[in-house]
Amino acid sequence: MSKKYKKLAFFPQGWPEYIYVLSRDIRWYLTFISPYDYYIALTGIETDLVKSTIKRDVKFFVVSAGVDTQLFKPRRRDNDDIKVMVILRPEPNKGAEVAIRTLNLLSKYLDFTAVVIDHGVLEKFRNEIRFKYEAYKPVSREKLVELYNSASVFLFTSKLEGYGLPPLEAMACGTPVVMTDNVGSRAYAVNGYNALVDDTHSPEKLAELIQKVIKDENLREEVVRNGFETAKMHDWERITDNWVKTLKEIEGEIKR
Structure with missing residues (x-):
């Protein structure tokens, strides 16, 4: 916003996971957050975290994040091979x-191939891997849609996210999601409704959930159906409208 009005909107991309990654004292972040009069966040969870650290009058807006459902959408699978997709990042x-x-x-109980999008992680674990996989470097969005659609299950194992978009992209493609509770994804992921969510971050439990959603056709169909509807509720066009509405509201208040 213009310096003329001395009021600013602040959107801290990556909050709260940067605290986890960088291991910074929370007070380090307050030097950036405290001067602002408006706080725009992806989830109510983020705003609650910031509210707990700010002792001044600040207005909060939740705009969410969105998925392009014109691009991320179901396509017919060409074969019945079991594939488990995962995105590996080093953070x-x-x-x-x-x-x-x-x-x-999972490889002890199920014959599958992992579809791995590798952001420089595979080499570190190469001697520990006991499963079949096909690896891809970071890919285009079009290729990402193709890979989501090729997968029988999408596995997401993040410990902490401000939002966590990949599971929502998988839902938009009609791919069942097995994931960990990473806080941010609570904004859209509901265990047993549109995803299977493990709050213990247990490999044993996650492997069990993957087998469950593959073998239980009724459960899989329900999770896929509800996940697809969830993705439509977070369509990028809706989110864009929300952003425009929020920024206009802030602009209107500043001009008063």
């Missing part, structure tokens, strides 16, 4: 080790 909060351990356990 400590992304839970790559949990994903590897889960897939290793």
Whole structure:
């Protein structure tokens, strides 16, 4: 916003996971947050975290994040091979080790191929991997849609997210999601309704949930159906409208 009015809107991309990754004292963040009069967040969870640290009058807006449902949408699968898709990232909060351990356990009970989007993690765990996989470097959005649609299940093992968009993208593609409770995804993920969520971050439990959603056709169909409806509620067009409405409201208050 213009310096003329001395009121600013602040959107801290990555809150709260940057605290986890960088291991910074919470007071380090207050030097950035405290000067602002308006706080725009992706979830109510984020605003609650910030409210607990700010002792001045600040107005909060929740705008959410969105998925392009014109791009991320179901496509017909060409085969019945079981594939478990996972995105491996090196940041400590992304839970790559949990994903590897889960897939290793799963390989003892299920014949599957992991579809891995690798952000520089596979080499670190190469000697520990006991499952079949096909690896991809970070891909285009179009290729990402193709991979979501090729998967029987999408596995998401993050420890902490401000929102966590990949599970929502998978839902939009009609792919069942098995995931950990990472706080931010509570904004849309409901255990047993549109995803299977493990709040213990246990590889054993996650492997069990993957087997469950693959073998139980009724459960899988319900989770896929509800996940698809959830994704439509977070369509990017709706989110864009919310952003415009929020920014206009802030602009109107500043001009008063």
